[in-house]
Amino acid sequence: MLLEARPALALAVVLDIALHAGRGTVSAADIAERLGLARRGLEPILQPLSRQGVLSSTRGPTGGYRLARPRRGITLGEIIRAVSQEAAPPAEGESNPLFTLVVQPFWMDINEMTLKHLDTISLDMLARRAAGAGLASAPSDVISFVI
DSSP states (O other): OTTOHHHHHHHHHHHHHHHHOTTSOBOHHHHHHHHTOOHHHHHHHHHHHHHTTSEEEEOSTTOEEEESSOGGGOBHHHHHHHHSOSOOOOOTTTTSHHIIIIIHHHHHHHHHHHHHHHTTSBHHHHHHHHHHTTSSOOOOOOOOOOO
């Protein structure tokens, strides 16, 4: 997970949706345009986020993506886990005993510690950082009418 582009891209995509969805949805084309990416490259990011309940999607001409829950209830660790489920094929050198018995277990421990820390950071905190950097208006507290 560490130093991988896919989890970082997933954070950017979900943050973009959090900042631009308002009460509606955000199209994949709009996300791709704002992030400077090809729309086709977003689908492998958006699909697992939807399957894991981070995003919800609506099909059709006015369809798109929105957060499945309030941004206070979504952690950065949850976003990263959603797109990191698929195991990558082993790279060259990853089958030797030094790697499999020492380096790989150590790296997995570091990843787990990092994810535990990211579980303490909400998407709302990241949205507030974006607002502080002048990239979005200050997030307002969403009023919940759930009983």
